[in-house]
Amino acid sequence: MDFCCQDKYGFIEAALDQRIKNRRLRRLRDVTPLNSPEIKASGRTMINFCSNDYLGLARHPRLQERAIEFIRQYGAGATASRLICGNYDFYRKIETKLARLKKTPAALVLATGFQANISAIPALADQNSLIFSDALNHNSLIQACRLARCRVKVYRHNDLTHLSQLLEQPLDNHVSRIFIVTESVFSMDGDVADLAGIVHLAKQYNAFLIVDDAHATGVFGSKGMGLSCGHDIDLVIGTFGKAGGAFGAYFACAENLKHYMVNFCAGLIYSTALPPAVMGAVDGALEIIPEMDEERRLLQKNAQYLRQCLHDQGWETGNSATQIVPVLIGKAQDALDLSGFLEENGILITAIRPPTVPEGASRIRISLSVSHARHHIDRLVELMEKWQRRK
C-alpha cells in the first residue's frame, strides 16, 4: 500500500497546524441574540456591527408570527424536494408575490444563496461555455464557476474597460455560450457594480447576465427589491437571510428560465424544499420590506455619516457606498488587534482576513442596520479614534 494512505487523518492536523502558524485559524463562537442590535458574546452584551440584518427584521413580530402560523398549518418540514411531494401551495403564492415585486415574469425560491449560486451556473453553462467573472465575486460564485468546468476569465473588480477588453478578444470556434457574473453590492467592500454598463456590454456581446443581488435585496431599488430592479438581467439571484431577516434564496427571471431551472438546477431538484416556518418568515418580510423606504433612507444616511467620521480620522473605507463599510487595515494581525480592542469595549465587529479577502487587504467589515441608533455609531467612532491615537 502507498505510504501516504497509512495516516488517513494526517492531512487534517497538518492543514489546521498551518492555519494556526499563519494565524488564520477560524473558530465558531457562541452568541445569543438580544434585542437588535445587541448581542451576547463571551458572557457580555455588545453592540453588534457584523450581522447582515440590515433592516432589523430578524426579530420582527410579523416574521415570527407568520413563521408560527405556517408551522402550525404545514408542519415543521416540507418532507421532500419540491419535485417529489414537497411543493406546498405557499411556494407558488410567495413566488408570485416576489416576481411582482421584482418586476420579473417569474421567481423560484431555493434553500440558500450559496446553494442557488453553486447550482445555477453549472445548470446553465456547459463545458464549452466561457464565463466572465468579477475578481471580487463571492466565494459561492467562484465555486459555481469551478463546478461549471468551463473556462473562466476574471475581470478586474468593477473595471468595465477590462471586461470589454476581455469580451472583445476573438472567441475560439467551440465556445457555445458566454456569461457575465457579478454581484450588485459587493459583500466585503460595500461598493456597487455599474449594472447599466454591464447590461450594455452583455447586450453588445450577446452574453447571458447573472447578477447576485444578495446585499441589495431589501436595501436598494424600487420598494427595496434590489439594484437589479429595472435592469435587463437574465438571471437575478438574491437571498432572504440578509435584509430579509429570515433564510433562503430566490431566482428572479423569465418564465421559461424558471421552467429550465426546475428541470436542470440540481440545488432545487435534489434538495428538500425550504421548511414552512422559514417561508412564513419570508412571506412576512415580503409584506414589510416594500414599506420601508424611510428606514432605507436612514440606513444610507447613517452609512454616509459613519464613512465621513472615519475619513475625518484618517481611516480608509475603499469605495464603500452602501450599508457595508469596510475599514481597510492591511495586515491580518492588525485587523485582529483592532477587532479585539473593539470587543473589549463592547462592540462586535469581526476581522475579515485572507482567504476571504486578498493578502494584504485584511479589514474590519462594519455592517450597519436600521436598528443602530446614532449613539451606537458615535460609540464606535469614538473607539476608532481612541485606537488610532493609541497606535
Ligand SMILES: Cc1ncc(COP(=O)(O)O)c(C=O)c1O
Ligand atoms: C454575495 C453573496 N451571495 C451569496 C451568499 C450566500 O447566501 P446564503 O447566506 O443565503 O447562503 C452570500 C452570503 O454571504 C453573499 O454575500
